[in-house]
Amino acid sequence: MLTDVEVRSKKTEVAITIAILMASIPLFLAFSLLVLSSFSKEMMTNLSLESFRFTIENWINVLQGKLAFTGGIRQNILKYTFNTALVALGVAGVVTLISALSGYALSRMNFRGRKFLLMFLLMLHAFPGVALIVGVYLLYRLSLPSSPSLVTTFSFMYVIVARAALEVPMATWLMKGFFDSIPWEIEWSAIVDGASRIRVWRKILLPLIKPGIAAILLFGFLAGWQDLIYVRTFLVEPTLATYIEANLEAEYSHMPLIAAAGTLYLLPTIIFFLTSQKLLLETHSGGIKG
Amino acid sequence: MVTVRLENVTKRFGKVVAVDNANLEIKDKEFMALLGPSGSGKSTLLYLIAGIYKPTQGRIYFDDMDVTELPPKERNIGLVFQNWALYPHMKVFDNIAFPLELKKESKEEIKKKVTEVAKMLKIDHLLERYPYQLSGGQQQRVAIARALVKEPGVLLLDEPLSNLDALLRMNVRAELKRLQKELGITAIYVTHDQAEALAMADKIAVIREGEILQVGTPDDVYAKPWCKFVGGFLGNPPMNFVESTVIRESGELLIGESRIPAPPKYAELLKKFDVSKVLLGFRPHDAEVIELKPNMPDPPMLVGEVFAAEPLGRETIVTVVLDDETYVKVFASKEQKFDVRDKVGIVLDLEKALLFDKKTELVLERAFEKKEFS
Amino acid sequence: MKKYSNLFQLSFFLTPALVIIIVFYLLPLVLTVYMSFTPIRNWNTERYLSQFIGSYNYYRIYHMVKYDPIFRQVMINTIIFVLITLIVNVFGGLLISLATYFINEKSSSTLRLVWLLPRMSPIAVYSLVWYYFFHGSEIGTLNSLLLKLGIIDKPIVLGQGVIPWGPWSIIVFINGLVGVSFGMIVFSSALSHIPRELVIAARVDGATNWSISRKILIPMIRWHILYVFTWQLLSLITSYAHTFLLIEWGLVNRDYGTTLSLYVFLTAFGRGEQDQGLAAAAATILAIIGTVLGFLTLKILKFERMIAKPRGDI
Numbered sequence: 014m015l016t017d018v019e020v021r022s023k024k025t026e027v028a029i030t031i032a033i034l035m036a037s038i039p040l041f042l043a044f045s046l047l048v049l050s051s052f053s054k055e056m057m058t059n060l061s062l063e064s065f066r067f068t069i070e071n072w073i074n075v076l077q078g079k080l081a082f083t084g085g086i087r088q089n090i091l092k093y094t095f096n097t098a099l100v101a102l103g104v105a106g107v108v109t110l111i112s113a114l115s116g117y118a119l120s121r122m123n124f125r126g127r128k129f130l131l132m133f134l135l136m137l138h139a140f141p142g143v144a145l146i147v148g149v150y151l152l153y154r155l156s157l158p159s160s161p162s163l164v165t166t167f168s169f170m171y172v173i174v175a176r177a178a179l180e181v182p183m184a185t186w187l188m189k190g191f192f193d194s195i196p197w198e199i200e201w202s203a204i205v206d207g208a209s210r211i212r213v214w215r216k217i218l219l220p221l222i223k224p225g226i227a228a229i230l231l232f233g234f235l236a237g238w239q240d241l242i243y244v245r246t247f248l249v250e251p252t253l254a255t256y257i258e259a260n261l262e263a264e265y266s267h268m269p270l271i272a273a274a275g276t277l278y279l280l281p282t283i284i285f286f287l288t289s290q291k292l293l294l295e296t297h298s299g300g301i302k303g
Numbered sequence: 304m305v306t307v308r309l310e311n312v313t314k315r316f317g318k319v320v321a322v323d324n325a326n327l328e329i330k331d332k333e334f335m336a337l338l339g340p341s342g343s344g345k346s347t348l349l350y351l352i353a354g355i356y357k358p359t360q361g362r363i364y365f366d367d368m369d370v371t372e373l374p375p376k377e378r379n380i381g382l383v384f385q386n387w388a389l390y391p392h393m394k395v396f397d398n399i400a401f402p403l404e405l406k407k408e409s410k411e412e413i414k415k416k417v418t419e420v421a422k423m424l425k426i427d428h429l430l431e432r433y434p435y436q437l438s439g440g441q442q443q444r445v446a447i448a449r450a451l452v453k454e455p456g457v458l459l460l461d462e463p464l465s466n467l468d469a470l471l472r473m474n475v476r477a478e479l480k481r482l483q484k485e486l487g488i489t490a491i492y493v494t495h496d497q498a499e500a501l502a503m504a505d506k507i508a509v510i511r512e513g514e515i516l517q518v519g520t521p522d523d524v525y526a527k528p529w530c531k532f533v534g535g536f537l538g539n540p541p542m543n544f545v546e547s548t549v550i551r552e553s554g555e556l557l558i559g560e561s562r563i564p565a566p567p568k569y570a571e572l573l574k575k576f577d578v579s580k581v582l583l584g585f586r587p588h589d590a591e592v593i594e595l596k597p598n599m600p601d602p603p604m605l606v607g608e609v610f611a612a613e614p615l616g617r618e619t620i621v622t623v624v625l626d627d628e629t630y631v632k633v634f635a636s637k638e639q640k641f642d643v644r645d646k647v648g649i650v651l652d653l654e655k656a657l658l659f660d661k662k663t664e665l666v667l668e669r670a671f672e673k674k675e676f677s
Numbered sequence: 678m679k680k681y682s683n684l685f686q687l688s689f690f691l692t693p694a695l696v697i698i699i700v701f702y703l704l705p706l707v708l709t710v711y712m713s714f715t716p717i718r719n720w721n722t723e724r725y726l727s728q729f730i731g732s733y734n735y736y737r738i739y740h741m742v743k744y745d746p747i748f749r750q751v752m753i754n755t756i757i758f759v760l761i762t763l764i765v766n767v768f769g770g771l772l773i774s775l776a777t778y779f780i781n782e783k784s785s786s787t788l789r790l791v792w793l794l795p796r797m798s799p800i801a802v803y804s805l806v807w808y809y810f811f812h813g814s815e816i817g818t819l820n821s822l823l824l825k826l827g828i829i830d831k832p833i834v835l836g837q838g839v840i841p842w843g844p845w846s847i848i849v850f851i852n853g854l855v856g857v858s859f860g861m862i863v864f865s866s867a868l869s870h871i872p873r874e875l876v877i878a879a880r881v882d883g884a885t886n887w888s889i890s891r892k893i894l895i896p897m898i899r900w901h902i903l904y905v906f907t908w909q910l911l912s913l914i915t916s917y918a919h920t921f922l923l924i925e926w927g928l929v930n931r932d933y934g935t936t937l938s939l940y941v942f943l944t945a946f947g948r949g950e951q952d953q954g955l956a957a958a959a960a961t962i963l964a965i966i967g968t969v970l971g972f973l974t975l976k977i978l979k980f981e982r983m984i985a986k987p988r989g990d991i
Contacts, residue, residue, distance in 0.1 A: 148705025376883030
């Protein structure tokens with residue numbers, strides 16, 4: 014494909030590349046030092062190579078849930094990872110299901126208030142989250158089941174749906190965009206053949222927007238996976254985020270352990286990042302075209 | 304003004320060869336059309352001349368200067384894109400003025416030159432509008448004005464008419480040709496439309512799969528194609544090709560059941576060289592369809608039945624299926640009436656008919672010259 | 678008959694979303710406003726929820742704005758934080774997307790990947806990474822770098838010691854990069870939709886990277902620049918997660934790092950004495966600001982024009 018003239022100054026291009034590289038150094042350094050430190054006896058963040066003594070002890074300790082400074086208390090890190098994943102998967106599922114339904118209606122059905130609803134969703138997307146969380150928490154307190162055995166389950170369900178709710182407006186807009194890209198004629202021919210809208214949606218359109226569904230699933234998963242505020246406010250059980258939040262104040266000698274936990278937490282993000290870059294960019298550019 | 308010369312230019316994109324060892328000279332003030340089907344590499348060739356692409360091998364010269372490594376801006380060229388590439392956020396005036404602004408010319412100078420070129424292209428009343436407020440034809444003029452305003456040595460045009468509707472295209476075609484002659488500028492024009500190339504160009508280079516097959520004046524390329532592809536690509540409908548066997552003893556061609564004499568200019572060649580299978584090529588205008596009447600001495604002709612007759616107003620295209628299932632198209636006068644399945648004969652103007660080697664698809668004289676024939 | 682079936686189908690598609698919106702947006706909003714008129718504290722709903730104290734909480738905020746130095750500092754922090762970070766976001770995003778536009782495909786997509794990290798990484802990890810970077814001891818990357826270069830002779834405690842610009846620059850830097858990610862994604866996507874012929878035509882006419890950016894690329898993505906500007910303004914007013922962690926971990930000074938939205942969060946959920954009534958009142962004010970700004974944004978960006986009517990009459 015035609016991109017730019019091939020006969021151009023290589024010098025400028027090299028200069029620009031070097032400039033961006035320089036600007037990226039802090040970012041690159043900060044993340045790689047975290048990963049490196051997780052394999053070292055001492056933190057590598059002081060930039061001195063002497064502190065690097067390779068070990069996988071941090072990882073073993075983290076995975077076994079040993080936290081040195083708490084002595085005997087074991088933290089079940091696998092359980093925390095599982096909790097984080099559960100929230101992330103739940104959010105992904107709820108967001109995708111709801112937005113696949115509402116995105117279809119807003120893309121394909123004409124009804125009074127459609128325009129208003131679309132604008133309203135954009136407003137909600139931009140709405141200050143902190144103004145909501147106070148009310149959302151009150152609602153949580155008021156609807157908490159009285160039986161203690163149910164509290165854990167309830168808190169999982171609540172955090173999933175409440176966190177998903179934050180993503181629903183944007184996801185609906187994105188889904189609408191995916192439905193918009195499917196030619197109307199495909200749908201008309203099915204309706205002419207006697208299919209109901211629900212049937213058309215399920216049998217014809219959903220299979221056609223599979224890439225879009227994958228994008229929203231990923232979008233929802235990452236939103237749930239990275240969350241800190243909602244899980245620490247609502248969830249009874251710890252997740253990777255709250256584990257790191259609570260245990261950072263360990264003494265220096267145990268910092269590499271937290272670095273290992275952080276790397277573990279970062280891992281899925283990096284994996285998705287490298288494998289589905291295009292999908293991610295599609296959703297994160299907001300699906301909004303000017 | 305400038306003569307453009309390409310020497311052994313090859314351009315590869317990864318493993319794909321887009322232009323294969325091209326040699327081409329475009330003389331000063333000449334209007335050269337690069338003609339070929341889509342994907343043939345003709346636009347790549349143009350972009351190589353413009354400096355947008357850099358050749359993998361070979362050199363490009365403007366007059367005697369080697370410009371192969373020069374960036375586009377130092378080649379003093381004007382380029383018009385297929386979609387015209389007008390800047391949507393700039394008024395027509397600013398669009399045309401843009402190249403001059405980049406040259407840091409003075410405000411008055413810019414104003415003078417823009418007005419001049421706009422007058423020449425009859426768009427001087429549109430200078431204060433935005434591109435989206437213009438019709439396709441007007442946008443195209445703006446694009447040409449922008450290319451001409453910096454007084455380039457070479458004007459490069461990449462299918463500039465293909466976004467216009469058919470009627471407008473005919474008008475612009477004539478205007479563009481006149482403009483080029485008036486300005487006396489070297490022009491290189493990429494198109495996939497053979498009629499456009501024939502109508503406008505001084506010379507045509509026919510390109511297929513990155514290879515320049517033939518370069519010549521429109522008349523030459525039309526009447527004396529060097530190979531089957533060129534014959535088949537030019538003309539509407541294109542040249543007919545009929546498979547035939549050479550009977551060396553009598554100097555005749557055997558086509559299905561019919562025998563006709565070989566075109567006289569090939570008589571010598573056919574005697575000299577041993578070739579049995581050839582393709583007989585003839586243009587739809589260089590033949591006549593006649594009704595077969597019983598008990599009449601038949602002239603030598605091809606025999607078949609009418610498949611369809613399409614009246615075009617002034618004349619009729621008759622499609623005939625020959626005995627061997629070959630379809631040929633021939634023009635007939637509108638007075639002649641044909642029905643489907645009528646038995647007809649086709650009498651050729653043998654002076655204009657051509658023979659091609661069946662395997663290499665080169666016209667026979669070239670096939671023998673290159674000693675490439677079956 | 679047809680009308681009812683249409684209504685049924687429409688509600689099938691829309692009910693879940695509407696329920697979610699009502700339960701998790703509208704109802705909480707009503708509850709927040711209601712709470713702002715009660716003296717509720719420490720989430721003691723049984724004791725306080727039924728008491729009505731009128732606009733007392735709002736009066737307290739008014740009083741704090743006037744006399745409470747800590748709260749006044751929060752307001753200053755918010756203004757400084759939002760303004761500077763906004764500029765960093767828009768210009769940083771624009772700079773990176775333009776710069777990567779002019780270099781070859783491979784290096785630009787790799788470089789962009791690095792710049793996506795701030796927005797993609799989990800909040801806790803992203804904050805952790807910068808916690809180490811800005812740490813006030815020798816293990817802090819920035820400190821050890823400056824020590825090695827001989828610019829300083831003992832570690833500086835940027836987030837606690839250098840008041841107020843230390844904590845400010847840390848929160849601006851960290852939140853700024855997240856916004857740069859966002860800006861870069863939006864701008865790069867917009868730039869990639871500009872027909873390349875426009876750029877090449879300009880090159881043929883002799884334009885440099887600078888003149889192409891200034892005369893063609895930037896004017897053509899004006900809408901997107903406005904979009905990032907307004908959207909980031911809204912989200913900066915309300916984002917607090919990273920700053921929350923950095924303050925909790927002691928990297929950033931609490932008084933000079935707290936912004937309005939974090940103040941609301943800490944008042945409602947923080948350690949020690951919680952005062953949800955006050956938090957709810959502040960949240961209500963934030964909600965009003967957010968709604969007005971959001972409404973203006975939609976008007977300015979002319980989103981309405983982007984909504985096309987569905988085709989056909991089925």
